[in-house]
Amino acid sequence: MKAVGSEGDRGPARGPDGDPPAVELDGVTKRYGETAAVDSVSLRIREGEFFTLVGPSGCGKTTTLRLIAGFETPTAGAVRFVGEDVSGVPPERRDVGVVFQNYALFPHMTVGENIGYGLKFADSPDRQSRDERVAELLELVDLPDAADRDPESLSGGQQQRVAMARALAPSPDLLLLDEPMSALDAQLRERLRVQVRAIQSELGITTVYITHDQEEALAISDRMAVMRAGAPEQTAAPRDVYRRPASQFVAKFIGDNNVFVGRVTKVTEVSADAADDTSVAAVDVGSETLRVALGGAGDALDVAVGDRLTFCVRPEYLRIDGGESRIRATVANAEFLGETTRVTLDWDGRDLVVRTRDPLSGGVVAGFDPEDAHVVRVDTS
Numbered sequence: 001m002k003a004v005g006s007e008g009d010r011g012p013a014r015g016p017d018g019d020p021p022a023v024e025l026d027g028v029t030k031r032y033g034e035t036a037a038v039d040s041v042s043l044r045i046r047e048g049e050f051f052t053l054v055g056p057s058g059c060g061k062t063t064t065l066r067l068i069a070g071f072e073t074p075t076a077g078a079v080r081f082v083g084e085d086v087s088g089v090p091p092e093r094r095d096v097g098v099v100f101q102n103y104a105l106f107p108h109m110t111v112g113e114n115i116g117y118g119l120k121f122a123d124s125p126d127r128q129s130r131d132e133r134v135a136e137l138l139e140l141v142d143l144p145d146a147a148d149r150d151p152e153s154l155s156g157g158q159q160q161r162v163a164m165a166r167a168l169a170p171s172p173d174l175l176l177l178d179e180p181m182s183a184l185d186a187q188l189r190e191r192l193r194v195q196v197r198a199i200q201s202e203l204g205i206t207t208v209y210i211t212h213d214q215e216e217a218l219a220i221s222d223r224m225a226v227m228r229a230g231a232p233e234q235t236a237a238p239r240d241v242y243r244r245p246a247s248q249f250v251a252k253f254i255g256d257n258n259v260f261v262g263r264v265t266k267v268t269e270v271s272a273d274a275a276d277d278t279s280v281a282a283v284d285v286g287s288e289t290l291r292v293a294l295g296g297a298g299d300a301l302d303v304a305v306g307d308r309l310t311f312c313v314r315p316e317y318l319r320i321d322g323g324e325s326r327i328r329a330t331v332a333n334a335e336f337l338g339e340t341t342r343v344t345l346d347w348d349g350r351d352l353v354v355r356t357r358d359p360l361s362g363g364v365v366a367g368f369d370p371e372d373a374h375v376v377r378v379d380t381s
């Protein structure tokens, strides 16, 4: 298989100003017996970045976070904070705030006492400065009048904001959030993620966030690592992960996608103008020949006649009665989602997904333009 290119899994070794990354995992493996929960992971998280680990259950997200927090030690490799190896540093001395899925607030303490608890071990814990800090944090998480309340009288979303305030109380260098919203309902999650992102931006704190919700990852992150079986399969900004998935797994895991596999029958140079040449492959998929852009001069994919191409087209780019490559299919199922209807088409036994505003039924023609297809894999003949 040839590499199809995309941003690599390693960020720059140093930030734009030459500083080492806030967090670096360098060839980190964590084994439990025969299982490699985390398998040779190298990641660089930049200062002030909101970085998300996303992936299916069991792919190693929590273990990666626990390695960063210091609750686990790597079987191999190193974890560095700003260039310093923290292998021997216990969690309480890593300057890290952690928020878990189950907010774990102390029920016998008020909200204010919960937040102040994190300051007991910090410097200058005198009563007045502690009260001021608690008030400041309650303001930050938009619960200014909650100091004397019983945590159990708060909603799930409010409790999670208190948990975040408690983690932030000692002004940690790094904030780690392990599925903090997964116990909340969908609407509340959407509102809370806006608040979490706003708080993070205001503080500029480097944050590592775990979710298995791909939409949440797209919405909240500066960059995200899509993990599978113990390692990131792609690390990039949400827009790049969505538009240019590095593999079939990423293409299918992040959002809806239509994946096509076919044999290349022709490669042509298309000249839009002299400065903008593009290569286009004609690919036989089932009964149709579909045209797929391979990129412009200089960065075009190296594809030859006979190669097997795997490419994908997002549902929003598959247009009814539009596009250059046309596919005749039949409506198999329609789900009304409010803004759009998600329609599944049957194309000679293959499923295709389109999104439309108009109701569809019976036989339809769906099409796409070459540049709306993204190649995820090339297998040479």
Ligand code: ATP
Residues within 6 Å of the ligand: 032, 035, 036, 037, 038, 055, 056, 057, 058, 059, 060, 061, 062, 063, 064, 212
């Ligand atoms: P989830 O989304 O379900 O929380 P995850 O992506 O966070 O999953 P991890 O909890 O990191 O995944 O687990 C990764 C793998 O390591 C799984 O196969 C899990 O069973 C295994 N694992 C994790 N912790 C331990 C442990 N303490 N002992 C043995 N195996 C473990």
